[in-house]
Amino acid sequence: MAQSIDKPHFFNGEHYAYWKNRMMFFFKAKDFHLWDIVEDGPFVPTTSRSEWSANDRKNMGLNCKALHIIFCALGPDVYAKVSSCESAKEVWDKL
DSSP, X not given: OOOXXXXXXXXXXXXXXXXXXXXXXXXXXXXXXXXXXXXXXXOOOSSOGGGOOHHHHHHHHHHXXXXXXXXXXXXXXXXXXXXXXXXXXXXXXXO
């Protein structure tokens, strides 16, 4: 069965290098800035949310999208290991 181009490749804890490569291209194809967030991490503002700039909001929004994509690609056992992470970079580095 073919993999959907709209869904991230599923990761159950096996064949990490294969999954990682597929996910890198999945992120880049969705929005190249998403890959920047995964690879480099978002700048997390130290001010309260009401004081965030438009750029802060954009970066945090991208982080949420990247986290969503990663979490949707993980099986329950793998998800349990990274579910407490707050940034896509943190999840990526843990995996």
